[in-house]
Amino acid sequence: MHKRTAHRWQLTLIMLVGVFVAVGSFWLVQVVNQAGQDEQGDPYRNEPDYIIDRFSLVRMNQAGKPAYIISGDKLTHRPVDDASDIEKPFVHSLSGEQPPMQMHAQSALIDQGNTRVQLSGKVDVLRPATAQAPVLHLTTPTLTVYPDEERMETAAAVALQLGQSSATGLGMKANNATREVQLGGRGQLLLPPRAAQ
Numbered sequence: 001m002h003k004r005t006a007h008r009w010q011l012t013l014i015m016l017v018g019v020f021v022a023v024g025s026f027w028l029v030q031v032v033n034q035a036g037q038d039e040q041g042d043p044y045r046n047e048p049d050y051i052i053d054r055f056s057l058v059r060m061n062q063a064g065k066p067a068y069i070i071s072g073d074k075l076t077h078r079p080v081d082d083a084s085d086i087e088k089p090f091v092h093s094l095s096g097e098q099p100p101m102q103m104h105a106q107s108a109l110i111d112q113g114n115t116r117v118q119l120s121g122k123v124d125v126l127r128p129a130t131a132q133a134p135v136l137h138l139t140t141p142t143l144t145v146y147p148d149e150e151r152m153e154t155a156a157a158v159a160l161q162l163g164q165s166s167a168t169g170l171g172m173k174a175n176n177a178t179r180e181v182q183l184g185g186r187g188q189l190l191l192p193p194r195a196a197q
Helices: 002-041
Strands: 050-060 066-078 083-087 090-093 102-104 107-111 116-127 136-146 151-162 165-175 180-183 188-190
Touching: 066 107, 136 165, 151 180
Parallel strands: none
Antiparallel strands: 050 066, 066 083, 066 090, 083 107, 090 102, 102 116, 107 116, 116 136, 136 151, 151 165, 165 180, 165 188
């Protein structure tokens, strides 16, 4: 009789472990399914939360003065990545120490906490001539601008005109604060002849 009781205890213990494993497996399947449904559950997750037609946005510097203005035909903001798409953007730099720059393109993406503007489609940059610097005109298919840092860069083909001089290259890095421009890849540089003295 003692062997029979011991056998029943073993059988009961095995059955209890089996029940706990079954309940645990069921719970784990439910958790995994719920996580998958949460990811796919909201089909409108990437829908814009606001759209503005014919807008103008002024970004202030740390001194409280306007640093640059971004305007365009239409701004569409997506909350999922806090990015904004712009149709026909116009960026106007208002740096007090350096000559202002104007940038046009067909479209733009503003992301990374509104610190990066990715212009694309017939990008045209113009810095008018001043007493200190000649006119600068730049064209490229795409351009990434960091307005707070007054710098821009691209890996695409670039055509640059600085006064009477012109240059082409593949890729560019420019800093308006230091007035430095680096062209990459193979290119061409045309300098006008020096005036006779």
